[in-house]
Amino acid sequence: MSFYENHVLPLLLHLACGTRVVDRQRAKVVPEAQGRVLEVGMGSGLNIPHYNPDKVELVWGLEPSEGMRRKARKRLAGAPFEVRWLDLPAEEIPLEDDSADTVVLTYTLCTIPDWHRALEQMRRVLKPGGRLLFCEHGSAPDENVRQWQDRINPLWRRVAGGCNVNRPIPRLIAGAGFGIGRMETGYLPKTPKFAGFNYWGDASPR
Numbered sequence: 001m002s003f004y005e006n007h008v009l010p011l012l013l014h015l016a017c018g019t020r021v022v023d024r025q026r027a028k029v030v031p032e033a034q035g036r037v038l039e040v041g042m043g044s045g046l047n048i049p050h051y052n053p054d055k056v057e058l059v060w061g062l063e064p065s066e067g068m069r070r071k072a073r074k075r076l077a078g079a080p081f082e083v084r085w086l087d088l089p090a091e092e093i094p095l096e097d098d099s100a101d102t103v104v105l106t107y108t109l110c111t112i113p114d115w116h117r118a119l120e121q122m123r124r125v126l127k128p129g130g131r132l133l134f135c136e137h138g139s140a141p142d143e144n145v146r147q148w149q150d151r152i153n154p155l156w157r158r159v160a161g162g163c164n165v166n167r168p169i170p171r172l173i174a175g176a177g178f179g180i181g182r183m184e185t186g187y188l189p190k191t192p193k194f195a196g197f198n199y200w201g202d203a204s205p206r
């Protein structure tokens, strides 16, 4: 693994995901997590302060990047609940069927190479009645913004660790066998429009 992937990229992702506007987005979904939770792409652990410790029994933090896991160390050490690392990609979730009450997915579906397989894995490990809580950026509703997203995506993906700005998030989630419950959308303030259209809410296996 290159120096860029192991050190520079984790720092850039941590900074980009740690802004106040993004933090406000986390606060809209993460506190709803309960029971045994799988967080997919835990990154530098920025969701940890948003979990409600009275509702969470355990969090499995799935994160394939060693650099991101290293960045998360301090935040995890202060967590008021148990966090267990899973150092594999979401396409290979190493958990039994029906083992999680909640799956948390924030700003990660944009990056997972085989998103369909990953979402199928999330559905497999969710208990019947369990919930997928998501907050993701993706394809914008405005034609002119969407055109920019499509134009910029090949370059963006290369510099931003595989992140795609133009994925149609609800279509991907529904296409993998989830029924979307609550969902809200909108452009984030103080964020370039091409990367700032967000989708957040919950979904359950159909």
Ligand SMILES: C[S@@+](CC[C@H](N)C(=O)[O-])C[C@H]1O[C@@H](n2cnc3c(N)ncnc32)[C@H](O)[C@@H]1O
Pocket (backbone or CB within 6 Å): 013, 017, 040, 041, 042, 043, 044, 045, 046, 047, 062, 063, 064, 065, 068, 088, 089, 090, 091, 105, 106, 107, 108, 111, 112, 113
């Ligand atoms: C933009 S960061 C977001 C991190 C975190 N979810 C957050 O909200 O701050 C994207 C994360 O997805 C992780 N990732 C990349 N490929 C992945 C895969 N195949 N499965 C799971 N996570 C992956 C990256 O290592 C990175 O930590």
